[in-house]
Amino acid sequence: MILDSKIPSGPLETKWEKHIADGKLVNPANKRKYEVIIVGSGLAGASAAATLGELGYSVKCFTFHDSPRRAHSIAAQGGINAAKNYQNDGDSVYRLFYDTIKGGDFRSREANVYRLAQVSVNIIDQCVAQGVPFAREYGGLLANRSFGGAQVSRTFYARGQTGQQLLLGAYSTLSRQIGLGTVKMFPNSEMLELVLVDGHAKGIVTRNLNTGAIERHSAHAVVLATGGYGNVFNLSTYARNSNCTAAWRAYRKGATFANPCYTQIHPTCIPVSGDYQSKLTLMSESLRNDGRIWAPKKEGDRRPPNEIPEEERDYYLERKYPSFGNLAPRDISSRAAKEACDEGRGVGETGLGVYLDFKDAIERLGESVIKERYGNLFDIYKEITNENAYEVPMRIYPAVHYTMGGLWVDYNLMSNIPGLFVTGEANFSDHGANRLGASALMQGLADGYFVLPYTIPHYLAEIPRDPAPPTSHEAFSETEEEVTTRTQRLLTNGGKQTVKSFHKRLGNLMWDYCGMARNKAGLETAIQEIPKLKEEFWDDVNVPGEGSELNQSLELAGRVGDFLELGELMCRDALAREESCGGHFREEHQYEDGEALRDDENFSHVAAWEFKGDGNAPERHIENLEYEAVKMVTRSYK
């Protein structure tokens, strides 16, 4: 299979402009004749649905949530990057582009990232016009802060609720289009299959989560904006219902899955406290603007943090990475925390934690300034741990937070299945092997507001100008049959073990063997164990209740069934990538000082996996990454 990225020719700076100018258009009177299905209503989905609706297309937007406003983009805390240079600190489109490429450890597609940096400035304008209440200075202009992996302040924020405010902005524009009738919204609807007609994506099959009704929906094109797959680890900062099912079903229908092993482990989360735990909570990276991370110098030092004198503390990020200090990128900061804990210097009951300390910042700026900047995060910390972080340092530990891998897409955000577009976290394209903080919100909105609305017409203008296929088409009946069979099998399985118990076991395998550090033996073990677990799942899972009602066990069972397959693919990808890069750290490939050792000669490519049927090994295809404007260097934050 040839993976053609369709990167436009010409200089990097003008590729996107040229691509827009070269593309075909759909005449305004014809737009409403084209139907577009958008699955997902987070930043990437809601922004695309609103914009395409506004342009005149007939849009159908699906979410499994009860309202589009509840998509998990809502939980992003810290901010959104944009190359506005409002701080006059030397930022530019090129610098944001370069920081993102470097942050991704030179494993992302150059042209896509440049475009992302270019449109970043429009996103802020758009959001402000929608009424997003970004933080402001007393003079009335927008405020900024810094995030990891950057030496400029380019992050716009709305207290610690930036994702919420951006999503509510997108939701409000989507609401307007729903009111106007250009977008038809389908809440409580989970996509369970993709429908292909003559090799093109032409529809989906959904289950109404409240009534259990299986429904067919047809369109001229399908957009998946269904988020990431971090819940394969069971414990993560993802919302409990986030899942990979839409993307995985598309993979099984022929869409290639790119770089599945690239997962982001976020350095500053509240540590796990017990076996009952259902969810890990992030403490925003923005805290690292003022908080200092440290571990005791001595092994097994169990003294309370305030009794450990200054000279016995190891501010390890400041020590190891003096030029970026506490704002080192996420992958590097997470590994450094793991290292400290592996050396027996971890803190808290479990020994899996380090301190994030605000003592110096409070002395320098006063408690009220810290409260103003991070008050809600300190409150969340207090609610969960019952500790006051103004008085004792926060305890933090890395947790699964984001997935850089996803369905492969070309420059138009179209997968290798014609008519199937993938946006936001669900695709693989912009963050390489590690995403920088405050870049996920940027990508989701860039894809939805400013990229997809320009690229979808290229496809629509080229297909025959016929109505979308009728849902009575045999492709729809066959696909619906697949869904019904699978659902029935889960419901009538009559097993003994709960769905949650399988999810937990899969999560443990993934964390142990495909987590912050990976090695050949571990990955090979996981590739043996996961299929066994999958077999046991289908033999012995117990899914109570009926299909014709709200059945949360059934929902989870379908998702865990897919995670069991995806987990294996992630391990295969991690095993095949014999190098360390970004969030993918192979213990066999490191410098003497423990830094990630890339192998540009052999692995400067995207690995995209093709499904070859159950029981067969998937096939690994590659797209070479060619850098025109950037020279690949060893990534250093020292």
Add this chain to the structure above:
Amino acid sequence: MNVTIRVWRQKNDQSEGRFEDHEAKDLNPNMSFLEMLDVVNEDLTNAGKDPIAFAHDCREGICGTCSCMINGKPHGPESGVATCQTYMRSFQDGDVIVVEPFRAKAFPIIKDLVCDRSAFDSIMHSGGFISIRTGSAPDANAIPIGKEVADMAMDAAACIGCGACVAACKNSSAMLFVSAKAGQLNLLPQGKPEKDARVLNMVATMDEAGFGNCTNQYECSAACPKEISEEFISKLNRDYLAASVKSVFKAVPSTMG
């Protein structure tokens, strides 16, 4: 610790509901309330019974999905948090905890503790936005907005749309929800052109959806997990009065967008 939950079970909106008692044993006080329900559900599943349906997602107090009445209070005993941020340490060993869905005419029950809050979306469709076309926005710093105004808009914008305000109100009024959204947009210069139409449309949709009237007792604000101030209700009343007077003289466009 051990507790008993007295939980509302209802198959769907057509059937009658009833309370059921279930034991939750060997709990850690640092467990969240929803994690306690997870434990009960695992036990029910293993016993061959139907687990309790409850709405949840982010489990960090921001998505607004979770929605129980716990001992008669929306989102439980603590103030300023959602159900998912309620921890078992807020209860005593041996407690009987009554768990019900949000109850309001405009929020029909779907199953057990899950209710349908789509009426909030309908209100948003009628005016909870600024009509701005993608790509047509001026530079973000073109309109300076004073920090105090921006902060006040953010205070209103913090609403998570959970519906606790409605559940807490004896009249099931949605005024706090509507006033928060309208207040955010009306405060900002970008939202001024559509201010009157927004207020009239959103209030009309709220009334159609079956929410009750506000009698200014502000249980809503006390129950709000984001502690949205009742002052936004006063502001909405003022904006509504002004818009109504203007509309008599046909000075308000009846449509938006």
